[in-house]
Amino acid sequence: MNAIGFPVLSTLIFFPLLGALFIAFIPAERPKTIAQVAFGVALVDFLLSLVVVFNFDPTKATFQFVESRPWITMFDMPVITYKLGVDGISLWLIPLTTLLTAVGILFSWGSITQRVKEYYILMLVLCTAMLGVFTALDVFLFYIFWEAVLIPMYFLIGIWGGERRLYATIKFVLYTMAGSALMLAAIIYLALGMMDQTRGLTFDLLAWYQVFIPPRVQLLAFLAFALAFAIKVPLFPFHTWLPDAHVEAPTAGSVILAGVLLKMGTYGFLRLAMPLFPVAVKEVAPVIAGLAIVGILYGAAVAFAQRDIKSLIAYSSVSHLGFVMLGLFALNAEGMSGGILQMVNHGLSTGALFLLVGMIYDRRHTRLMKDYGGLWRVMPVYAALFLVVALASLGLPGLNGFVGEFLILLGAFQANPWWAVFATFGVVLAAVYMLWLFGNVFFGPITNPENEQLPDLNRREVLVLVPLVALIVLIGVAPNLFLAPMQPSVEALVDHVTRAAMAMR
Amino acid sequence: MxxxxxxxxxxxxxxxxxxxxxxxxxxxxxxxxxxxxxxxxxxxxxxxxxxxxxxxxxxxxxxxxxxxxxxxxxxxxxxxxxxxxxxxxxxxxxxxxxxxxxxxxxxxxxxxxxxxxxxxxxxxxxxxxxxxxxxxxxxxxxxxxxxxxxxxxxxxxxxxxxxxxxxxxxxxxxxxxxxxxxxxxxxxxxxxxxxxxxxxxxxxxxxxxxxxxxxxxxxxxxxxxxxxxxxxxxxxxxxxxxxxxxxxxxxxxxxxxxxxxxxxxxxxxxxLAPARDVWMPLLAVLAAVTMTWGNVGALLQRNIKRMLAYSSIAHAGYVLVGVLSGSLGFVAVLVYLLIYALMNLGAFGVILLLEDGEREVLDLEEYRGLARFHPGAALLMSLFLLSLAGFPPTAGFFGKFLLFTAGVSSGLLWLVVVAVLNSVLSVFYYARVIVKMYMQEPVEAPAFSRSWLLAGALAVAAVGILLIGLYPTVVVQFIVS
CATH class of the missing domain: 1.20.58 (Methane Monooxygenase Hydroxylase; Chain G, domain 1)
Structure with missing residues (x-):
C-alpha cells in the first residue's frame, strides 16, 4: 500500500510532537535556541509533507499511504483502529498545515518574547493535532484529534493574545465544544446502529462508507455533525466566535486559526457528512447554500464597516468560507474542486494577510486603519507584498483566488443560477473592502508623524512571506497542477452522493 | 465445619x-x-x-x-x-x-x-x-x-x-x-x-x-x-x-x-433485576437531574474544593448512565470509576502540594499565575482538570466515551445527549481554573510544600490518566476478561 516504505503519515504527524518534547528539555533561559529548534522541526515536517505530495498518485481516487493497526480492543474486537490515509481531498491540506506552521513559527521569532518555551511547544503540538484531523480514517481517531486541537489553541489565545483574550478563548472553546458534543453522541449512535452491517462495533470510516444509513437517521445524524462543522467553518449564523478569536489571537495563532482550523470544518463536511449522509446532504443542500450566500454577503458588508485591520480580515474570512461552503454544496465536480482549492487559497492569502498585519502591529502596536496612511513611501517592499496578497484575496485573475472563486461560481450556477448571481455580489464587495483597506493604509499623505521612520521588512519577514506569495502566484497561473490530483477523489465523492440520493427516489 | x-x-x-x-x-x-x-x-x-x-x-x-x-x-x-x-x-x-x-x-x-x-x-x-x-x-x-x-x-x-x-x-x-x-x-x-x-x-x-x-x-x-x-x-x-x-x-x-x-x-x-422497568426510568431521570445540578452548582463556586465537590455530583450522574446500561455498562462504570478516582486524587494532590503551613490554597483567585511559580504543579492540575472535562487524549474522555456507548446501546440516547451537553457546560468551570493558572497575572507566589510520598501519588495518577487515555486497551481487556 505504501510506496515509500516507511509509515510516512505517522512520522509526519508525530514528528512535531517529538520536537515539542525535545524542546521541553531545553532550558527556558535560551529562547533563541528554542525558537530555532522549533522552526527546524516545522521545516523538516514541511519537507516531509512534500514527500507525501510528490509520491501521491494523482490518478487514483482511493486512499494512499494507508496505515492501519488496531488501537483499542474490546471484547477481542479491534473496535478502534489507528488508521490514516490521504486522498485528493486531504492532499493539499497537509502541506498547507505544515507550511503555515513553519512560517508562523518563523514569524514569531520577532514577536514572542514572553514564555517562549511554552509557546513553541504548543505550536508544535497544535501541528500534530491538525495533521491528525486531516489524515485520520477512523471516526473515533478523527474525533480525538478534532478535540485535541482545541487545547493548544485555547492556551495560545489565552496566554499570548490581545486585551480581551480571556473572553475570546473561552468563547472559542465553548462554541466548538458545544458543536462537537452532539457529534460525539451521533458517532456513538451510528456505530452501534451499524453493528449488524459492519459485523461488530467499529469506527473504521472505510467500513462506515459501505453502510447505507436509513434516511431518517441520516437527517438527524447529519444535523448533529453539521452543527459541529458549521461552527468551525464558520457558517452564518454560527460565526460569532470567529471575530473575537481571530482578533485576540497572537499573529501566528490567527494564521493557524484562519489558515487551517476553519478548514477542519469544511473538511469535516467532505470527509464525514457528505459520504455518510448523502440523502440528507442532497435534501439540505439548498439551505446550506443559502446560509453560505448570506455569509458571503454579510461577512463582506461587515468587513467593510471595520476600523481595525485585523477584524476586517477576520470578517473577510466569514465571506470567503461562505464561498467554500457554496462550492461544496453545489454538489458537482466544479463547485467541489473549486471549494477545496479555495480552502487552500484562503489559507495562503488570509494567512499572509494576518502575517502582514502582525508585522506592522509589531512596529506600531496599533491595528486601526486611521493610524496609518501613506505607508507606500516608507515601506515599499511591505506595500508591494501586501498588494499582491490583497489582490489574491479579492480574486484578481492570474492569482489563486480567482481560480477558486470562478470554479465555485461555475458549480453554483449549474446547481442553481440564482446562487451564482447573489454570490457574485460577494466578489464585488470583496474588491470594495480590500481596496478600501489598501488605499487607507498605503496611499495618501503620511498623516501620522510616527509613521515617517518605520523600517521596511527585514530579511526574516520577507522570508516568511515569500513562500506564501510564490504559491499564490503559482496556483494562479498553473491551477491544474493543484486541481488534477484532487479530481479522481472529488468525482468519486460527487458520484457517491448523487447515486445514493438517486437510489432513494 | x-x-x-x-x-x-x-x-x-x-x-x-x-x-x-x-x-x-x-x-x-x-x-x-x-x-x-x-x-x-x-x-x-x-x-x-x-x-x-x-x-x-x-x-x-x-x-x-x-x-x-x-x-x-x-x-x-x-x-x-x-x-x-x-x-x-x-x-x-x-x-x-x-x-x-x-x-x-x-x-x-x-x-x-x-x-x-x-x-x-x-x-x-x-x-x-x-x-x-x-x-x-x-x-x-x-x-x-x-x-x-x-x-x-x-x-x-x-x-x-x-x-x-x-x-x-x-x-x-x-x-x-x-x-x-x-x-x-x-x-x-x-x-x-x-x-x-x-x-x-x-x-x-x-x-x-x-x-x-x-x-x-x-x-x-x-x-x-x-x-x-x-x-x-x-x-x-x-x-x-x-x-x-x-x-x-x-x-x-x-x-x-x-x-x-x-x-x-x-x-x-x-x-431487583426483574423489577428493572420500575427503577430504570426513575434512575434515568435522576441521573439527568444529578449531572445538571452538579454542573450548574460547580459553575458558581469560588472555592476549589467546593467546585470539585459539585463536579463529583455531576460525575455521579455520568456514572449512573453506565449503571443503567447492563453488562457493558458495568465495564464502563468500573473503568470510569478508576479514571475518576485517579483524576480526583490527582487534583486534590495538587491542592495539598500548595499548602502554606496550615493554610491551604483553596480560593480560586489564589491560583492566579500559578504557572509562573510552579509550572509543574500547574501542568499537573491542568492535566487532571482537562481529564475531568473529558478532553482527549486524556483518560477522562475515554471513560466518558465508554459510558456513553453503553448508554446508547441500551437505548438511553436522550440521557446521553443530556450528558454530552453537560460535559460542555463543565468545560466552563474546569477551564476557569486553567485560565487563572496560566492566563492571569499573579497576586503573590503561592507556597509549595515538598513531599516524596505525595509526589509518588501524583505520579501514579498522572501516568495512569495518560496511559489509559492513550492506550485504554490495557484496562478494558483487564476488566472485560
Whole structure:
C-alpha cells in the first residue's frame, strides 16, 4: 500500500510532537535556541509533507499511504483502529498545515518574547493535532484529534493574545465544544446502529462508507455533525466566535486559526457528512447554500464597516468560507474542486494577510486603519507584498483566488443560477473592502508623524512571506497542477452522493 | 465445619486483611514517638497493598471458576465484579495514604486512628462489593460510613471540619434510616432479605402491584443515592467535601462513591433485576437531574474544593448512565470509576502540594499565575482538570466515551445527549481554573510544600490518566476478561 516504505503519515504527524518534547528539555533561559529548534522541526515536517505530495498518485481516487493497526480492543474486537490515509481531498491540506506552521513559527521569532518555551511547544503540538484531523480514517481517531486541537489553541489565545483574550478563548472553546458534543453522541449512535452491517462495533470510516444509513437517521445524524462543522467553518449564523478569536489571537495563532482550523470544518463536511449522509446532504443542500450566500454577503458588508485591520480580515474570512461552503454544496465536480482549492487559497492569502498585519502591529502596536496612511513611501517592499496578497484575496485573475472563486461560481450556477448571481455580489464587495483597506493604509499623505521612520521588512519577514506569495502566484497561473490530483477523489465523492440520493427516489 | 469456616474466611479475605492491619496500626501507634509517626502510614500502605495483592490473586483464581464462591450462607459472594472493585478500593486507599502524612504532620494530628479509620472504611466497601443480602448491604454501608463520620471531623478545632462531620453524620444517619426501613419493607413484601430470594419473588409476582415492595425499593434507592450523592440527595456533598481534611475528601470522593456504586449495582442487578422497568426510568431521570445540578452548582463556586465537590455530583450522574446500561455498562462504570478516582486524587494532590503551613490554597483567585511559580504543579492540575472535562487524549474522555456507548446501546440516547451537553457546560468551570493558572497575572507566589510520598501519588495518577487515555486497551481487556 505504501510506496515509500516507511509509515510516512505517522512520522509526519508525530514528528512535531517529538520536537515539542525535545524542546521541553531545553532550558527556558535560551529562547533563541528554542525558537530555532522549533522552526527546524516545522521545516523538516514541511519537507516531509512534500514527500507525501510528490509520491501521491494523482490518478487514483482511493486512499494512499494507508496505515492501519488496531488501537483499542474490546471484547477481542479491534473496535478502534489507528488508521490514516490521504486522498485528493486531504492532499493539499497537509502541506498547507505544515507550511503555515513553519512560517508562523518563523514569524514569531520577532514577536514572542514572553514564555517562549511554552509557546513553541504548543505550536508544535497544535501541528500534530491538525495533521491528525486531516489524515485520520477512523471516526473515533478523527474525533480525538478534532478535540485535541482545541487545547493548544485555547492556551495560545489565552496566554499570548490581545486585551480581551480571556473572553475570546473561552468563547472559542465553548462554541466548538458545544458543536462537537452532539457529534460525539451521533458517532456513538451510528456505530452501534451499524453493528449488524459492519459485523461488530467499529469506527473504521472505510467500513462506515459501505453502510447505507436509513434516511431518517441520516437527517438527524447529519444535523448533529453539521452543527459541529458549521461552527468551525464558520457558517452564518454560527460565526460569532470567529471575530473575537481571530482578533485576540497572537499573529501566528490567527494564521493557524484562519489558515487551517476553519478548514477542519469544511473538511469535516467532505470527509464525514457528505459520504455518510448523502440523502440528507442532497435534501439540505439548498439551505446550506443559502446560509453560505448570506455569509458571503454579510461577512463582506461587515468587513467593510471595520476600523481595525485585523477584524476586517477576520470578517473577510466569514465571506470567503461562505464561498467554500457554496462550492461544496453545489454538489458537482466544479463547485467541489473549486471549494477545496479555495480552502487552500484562503489559507495562503488570509494567512499572509494576518502575517502582514502582525508585522506592522509589531512596529506600531496599533491595528486601526486611521493610524496609518501613506505607508507606500516608507515601506515599499511591505506595500508591494501586501498588494499582491490583497489582490489574491479579492480574486484578481492570474492569482489563486480567482481560480477558486470562478470554479465555485461555475458549480453554483449549474446547481442553481440564482446562487451564482447573489454570490457574485460577494466578489464585488470583496474588491470594495480590500481596496478600501489598501488605499487607507498605503496611499495618501503620511498623516501620522510616527509613521515617517518605520523600517521596511527585514530579511526574516520577507522570508516568511515569500513562500506564501510564490504559491499564490503559482496556483494562479498553473491551477491544474493543484486541481488534477484532487479530481479522481472529488468525482468519486460527487458520484457517491448523487447515486445514493438517486437510489432513494 | 472447618471447610465451611475456611470458605467463609476466603470470601472476605481482603476485608479481613484490612481490618487486621487497622488493628496493628492502632497498637503500633502506642509505641511510636511523634516524629516516628510516618511508620503508621507505611503500615497502612502495606495494608492496602496487601489487600490489593490478595484481591488480585483471588481474581486470577476466580476467573477460572465456573460459578463464583459464596460464603456465610450465600450472603457474600466472591466474583470478579467484587474483586475488581476491591482492587480499586485498595488502589484509592493506597494513594490516599500517600497524600496524608505531611498534611497531618503540619496540623499535629498524625495519629493512628486516622489510618485505622481509613482501613476500616475500606473494609466496609469490600464487604459492600460482595453483598448478596440486604443485611450485608446495610452492614457494608455502616462499616464504610461510621469511620468517615469521624474522619470528616478529624481536623477538630477547625469549625468547618466539625460542621462537615456533624452534617455528614446527621444526614448519613437519616439515610441509614431509609435504608433500614426499605430493607424491612422488602422483607415484609417478599419474606426474604437474600438477593436471590428477592429476584425470584420479584420475577414471580408483578412488582408494580405490590405497594410495599415498591416503597421498599424507593427507600433503598434513597439510602444508596445519598452515598453516591445522587440528586436530590446530594445536598450534604459540597459542605462535607469542603470541610473535611483534604486527604479525607480525596478518599471520600474517589472511594466512597465507588463503594456506593458497587452496592447500588449489586442491589439493582442481583437483587431487583426483574423489577428493572420500575427503577430504570426513575434512575434515568435522576441521573439527568444529578449531572445538571452538579454542573450548574460547580459553575458558581469560588472555592476549589467546593467546585470539585459539585463536579463529583455531576460525575455521579455520568456514572449512573453506565449503571443503567447492563453488562457493558458495568465495564464502563468500573473503568470510569478508576479514571475518576485517579483524576480526583490527582487534583486534590495538587491542592495539598500548595499548602502554606496550615493554610491551604483553596480560593480560586489564589491560583492566579500559578504557572509562573510552579509550572509543574500547574501542568499537573491542568492535566487532571482537562481529564475531568473529558478532553482527549486524556483518560477522562475515554471513560466518558465508554459510558456513553453503553448508554446508547441500551437505548438511553436522550440521557446521553443530556450528558454530552453537560460535559460542555463543565468545560466552563474546569477551564476557569486553567485560565487563572496560566492566563492571569499573579497576586503573590503561592507556597509549595515538598513531599516524596505525595509526589509518588501524583505520579501514579498522572501516568495512569495518560496511559489509559492513550492506550485504554490495557484496562478494558483487564476488566472485560
Amino acid at each position: 472447618e471447610r465451611f469456616l475456611a470458605q467463609n474466611w476466603t470470601v472476605i479475605q481482603p476485608a479481613l486483611f484490612l481490618t487486621f492491619t487497622a488493628v496493628v496500626v492502632l497498637l503500633v501507634d502506642l509505641w511510636l514517638k511523634e516524629e516516628e509517626r510516618d511508620w503508621l502510614a507505611y503500615f497502612s500502605l502495606v495494608g492496602f497493598g496487601g489487600a490489593g495483592v490478595i484481591a488480585a490473586r483471588q481474581w486470577m483464581a476466580t476467573r477460572a471458576l465456573e460459578s463464583p464462591v459464596t460464603g456465610f450462607g450465600g450472603m457474600v459472594v466472591l466474583d470478579t465484579f467484587s474483586l475488581l472493585f476491591q482492587l480499586l478500593f485498595a488502589l484509592v486507599g493506597f494513594l490516599a495514604v500517600l497524600m496524608a502524612p505531611r498534611y497531618l504532620e503540619r496540623r499535629h494530628m498524625q495519629r493512628g486512628e486516622f489510618y485505622a479509620l481509613l482501613l476500616f472504611s475500606t473494609a466496609g466497601m469490600s464487604l459492600l462489593a460482595g453483598a448478596q443480602d440486604l443485611i450485608i448491604l446495610f452492614l457494608g454501608i455502616e462499616v464504610l460510613s461510621i469511620p468517615l463520620y469521624i474522619l470528616a471531623g478529624f481536623a477538630r478545632p477547625r469549625l468547618d471540619s466539625e460542621e462537615a462531620a456533624l452534617k455528614y453524620f446527621l444526614l448519613g444517619a437519616f439515610a441509614t434510616g431509609f435504608l433500614l426501613y426499605g430493607t424491612a419493607l422488602l422483607f415484609g413484601a417478599t419474606g426474604t432479605t437474600n438477593f436471590e430470594g428477592l429476584r425470584n419473588s420479584a420475577a414471580a409476582a408483578e412488582p408494580r402491584q405490590n405497594l410495599m415492595f415498591m416503597v421498599g425499593v424507593a427507600l433503598l434507592l434513597v439510602g444508596l443515592g445519598f452515598k453516591i450523592s445522587m440528586a436530590p440527595f446530594h445536598q450534604w456533598t459540597p459542605d462535607v467535601y469542603q470541610g473535611a481534611p483534604t486527604p479525607v475528601t480525596a478518599f471520600m470522593i474517589a472511594a466512597t462513591k465507588a463503594g456506593g456504586f458497587a452496592g447500588l449495582i449489586r442491589l439493582l442487578y442481583w437483587g
